[in-house]
Amino acid sequence: MSEERRNPTGYGPRHATGGRWQRLVFDGDEDNYKLWEVKCLGRMRLEGLKDTILSSGEVDPEKNAECFAELIQFLDDKSLSLVMRDAADDGRKALQILRRHYASDGKPRIISLYNELCxxxxxxxxxxxxxxxxxxxxVTSLRNTKQVISDELSIAMVLRGLPEPYKPFVIHMTQSNDEVTFVEFKSKLRSYEETEKFEHKPNSDNVMKVDIASATCYGCGNRGHFARNCPHKTTPKWCNYHRSTTHTDETCRRKTKPDSAKQTMEKEEDSKESGTSFVFQASHLVLPDGIKQNGLMVDCGATSHIITEKSKFTRFDDTFNPNKHYMELANGTRKNNVALKRGDAVVLLRNTEGKSVPVTLKNALFIPIYPQDFMSVKAATTDGAQVIFEEGQNRLITKEGNTFKLEVHERLYYLKTGSVWSPTDV
Incomplete structure (x- = not known):
């Protein structure tokens, strides 16, 4: 070996401890042994010692001693203690000891590997x-212990451990009659993952949607666009009422609050003339107490049911992520972490005969900050219910055949709820 590769002091390892040499050092972890052995044998090949350390016949003792010297440079203290006495200056024997210790083909290890695979x-x-x-x-560890692991078994075990989003891929692979090698299977699985990433979009529920023509910008007060697309974003703002630069006189909520009912009527009339739909945004300030206490609001614009009490839920969806779920309001604003959970909720409604009947609202959103429970017409009809809007005949018919009258109060549709009830009563 050339002197440039030795430590200048003449002591210690002959290779620098950093850089690529550091990656050759074994960390003593059994799971990493096979990877380390491949790198170690690659290093031996570069030094011209691989044939010696793997040979089963007679070898040059000097070269075998060089194999030992090269090998121990990349062993941790524990591994070095295994070979330093029993295989001194014997590279071949040292490698065999390491293999028996870290890659044993004994029955306990084989059983452990099978359990890990299953x-x-x-x-x-x-x-x-x-x-x-x-x-x-x-799989490689099992095959190294002379166990026969087919590609079909490997594919089945990998498919078994995939989460719910990969269910379409699992069904396709299990139903297909094509013979696929494990290499081809890996390629297909990676392609499916890339496709899912490209097509994935955050979940979003639109609540109380309105046509953009009737939308009012909270930035400039004009109609026809939302605040995020306002062309007057850079225009200086000033409110004489609050003496503030955060908004203008036209968009001041305190100043325009007394006229909110009048503005709602004007918007409704304009929507009728233009032929567009209109759903106003309800709040705890305008909802009658009778509806808040004894009613379930019926909303034609909401895309999901909304429940404000956790006790009404009988099941929650564990895959629901509040960070990736957005609520969109009529003013175009979108916000996540509003709905905390999603699941099936049960509400008690009075049918046309005056009896209290439990009704399940599937995939309802749990939003405790909302002032009122909402039933989405779209979600209800998707689940098989019928919602009929006729003069004097407004009603909800569930897929079980129960009929409920839609009450009307100041142009608000709602369903009368029953007495106090808990899911444990069913």
Missing amino acids: SLKKNSEETITDYIIRAEKI
């Missing part, structure tokens, strides 16, 4: 590539 499951934080590598590592 319980394989993709973690939410790992990528498909990391998941496949973890699976291949187990």
Whole structure:
């Protein structure tokens, strides 16, 4: 070996400890042994020692001693203690000792590997590539113990551990009659993951949507656009009432609050003339107390049911993520972390005969900050219910055949709720 590769002091390892040499050092982790051995044998090949350390016949003792000297440079203290006495200056024997210790083909290890393969499951934080590598590592370890692991078994175990979003891919692979190797399977799975990333969009529910022509910008007070698209964003603002630069006199809520009912009527008349739909935004300030206490608001614009009490839910969807879910209001604003949970809720409604009947609202959103429970007409009809709006005959008919009258109060549709009820009563 050339002197430039030795430590200048003449003591210690002959290679620098940083850079690529550091990546050759074994960390003593059994799971990483096979990867380390591949790198170590690659290093031996570069030094012209691989044939010696892997040979099963007679070898040059000097070269075998060089193999030992090269090998121990990249062992941790624990591994070094395994070979320093029993295989001194014997590179071949040292490698065999390491293999027996870290890659044993004994029955306990084989059983442990099989259990690990059968319980394989993709973690939410790992990528498909990391998941496949973890699976291949187990399969390779089993094959190194002379176990026969077919590609079909490997594919089945990987499919078994995929989460719910990969269900279409799992169904396709299990129903297909095509013979697929594990290499081809990996390519298909990665392609599916990339496709899902491209097509994935955050969940969004539109609540009380209105036509953009009737929308009012809270930035400039004009109609026809939302505040985020306002062409007057850079125009200086001033409110004489509040003496503030955050808004203008035209958009001051305190100043225009007494005329809110008049503005609502004007918008409704304009919408009738233009032929567009209109749904005003309800709040705790305008909802009659009778509806808030004894009614379930019926909304034609909402895309999901909304429930404000957690006790009404019988089931929650564990996959629901408030960070990725957005609520969109009539003014065009979108905000996440409004709906805290999603699941099936049960409300008690009075039918046309005056009896209290439990009704399940599927995939309802739990929003405790809302002043009122809402039933989405769209969500109800999607689930098989009928909502009929006729003069004097407004009613809801569930898929179970129960009929409920839609009450009307100041142009608000609502359903009368029953007495106090808990899901445990069913």
